[in-house]
Amino acid sequence: MQIYKVGGAVRDRLLGKPVTDIDWVVVGATTEEMLAKGFRPVGADFPVFLHPKSGEEYALARTERKSGRGYGGFTFHASPEVTLEEDLIRRDLTINAMAEDDQQNLTDPYHGQQDLEARVLRHVSPAFAEDPLRVLRVARFAARYAGLGFTVAPETLELMRHLSESGELEALTAERSWKEIARALMEDQPQVFIEVLRECGALKVLMPEVDALFGVPQPEAHHPEIDTGVHTLSVLEQAALHKQPLTVRWACLLHDLGKGLTPKDEWPRHIAHEHKGLKLIKAVNERFKAPKDCQELALLVGEYHTHGHRALELKPSTLQELLQSFDVYRRPQRFEEFIAACEMDARGRKGLEQRSYPQADYLRGAATAARSVAVQPLLEKGFKGPDLGEAIKRERLKALKAYKEQA
Known part of the structure; x- marks a missing residue:
């Protein structure tokens, strides 16, 4: 029995980043041997065990083959004969297909260290194209490591394009897709996640409502970047720079969907885009079964973000309706997140990233004034x-x- 540290823990150590989760692979062992050593099995037919003391996951070396559609359509084979190299080849990217023993001796059969140094995200083998979830995973890693200069290898992007066109993405469950999307949105550069999905054709499959924003112009006076899709990416980038929570980032991604419905003869104006976009926001929310707080904030930001920008001009009665819509008397935090999303929207414009946003304090003051009324x-x-x-x-x-x- 030989035990190796694999995947992200090896990758992040070599990158000089903090190692949080550690995955282990056990070569040359049987299920019976693992149980005899006190390991606890996870699930019925997956060869993964929890360490009796640390609780960390230890997986038997295994191979896999495609047996159906989607993320779950695989048959696994684990046995003492499966080598470390055979286990590593089934992984997604070369930088995730390295292992090290307890002396930190590196096993790197697919040149992951070389790709780490070259800042390239590259698939390990053609079997990459068997798992549609990998399209989302690679885009997520691109968002995580963009700040270090990482890009997706052209041949990997081509495989992702093939997967996007194959119909396999539709086989992904809402839960698996949301897990990847949520993690990607919380990376340092979530806009890169959307860019990579768009580049490989996955965005128009997974979120056609967001994809439709690219190429749609807005008035240059308010939006120097002009393109609505580019603006959406900038808003998302600002949300990450300002360390906003997932709810705000999700709302930032979806806030302008209504502009994708504007007839071309009305461009670059987008009359009533806030209201028109609600059905699209609702559709995306439901498609990915987003958590309730994310769904609610996205709908409210979509409907009222222009109210936020015009806060100083609003009549007291309109302000009151706005506060009531957010239920600020019982849910003050949701209104704070709305204000944050509005500010990110205002800053997500070319050359205006540092602009002040006095509307934020004005809205907070209005909420305080209304809440101060004693019953x-x-x-x-x-x-x-x-x-x-x-x-x-x-x-x-x-x-x-x-x-x-x-x-």
Whole structure:
């Protein structure tokens, strides 16, 4: 029995990055031997075990062959005869197909270290094209390592293009796709994830609503970058630079989908794009079964982001409706995330990345003013039921009028 550290832990050590998760491969062992040593099996038919003390995953060396469509369409074969090289060849990228023993001696049959030094993301073997999830994974790694100068090898991009055209991407489950998308959006340069998906033709399969934004012009006075797709990428880039949470990044990606529906004869204006985009945002949310908080914020940002930009001009009654739509009295954090998404949208414009956004503090102040209305005095005056609700609304409107006059 020989045990090797494999994959990301080896890659990140060689890159000088912190190693968090460690994967282990066991060569020359049987399931019975693993159980005898106290390892606990994970799942019924997958040869993966948890270490009795550390809880880390140890997988028996295995081969695999395609047996159906999608990410799960594989048959695995694990036995003591499977070599380390045979196990590594089934992995996605050469930089993930290296192993090291307990003395840090490197086993690198597919030149992963060379590709690390050349800053290239390259597939290990033609079997790469058997797993459609790898299209998303490679795009995610491109987003993670773009800052180090990594690019996708042309021949790997070609295989990704082939996968995108094959219909295999449609076989991915919503859960698996979302897991990769969510992780990619939280990388340092999530816009690169979208760029790579677009380059290989996967974006128009997975998110045709986002793909449709490229080539759609906007008024140059507000959008020096002009192209709506380019703007969306810039907004996503700003969200990452400002360390925004996943909810905000997801909303930034989807906020302008309505502009993809504007008839060409109306370009570069996009009248009522906020409302038109809601059905598209809803469709993307449902396709990937995004978490509820991501779904809700994306819809609210899509509908109200131009309200955010015009905050200083809004009538007190419109401000009140906006605050009510976000339920700021019970869910203040969601309104904070809306403000963040609006600010990223304002900064995601060529040459305007450093602009100030006074609307943010103005909106926060409005929310504070409305929340400061005390309910107890109204109860003491005898208001109750629907009458109490109306009285609270009147007092909040008064507070917002006073706030606007002072601002």
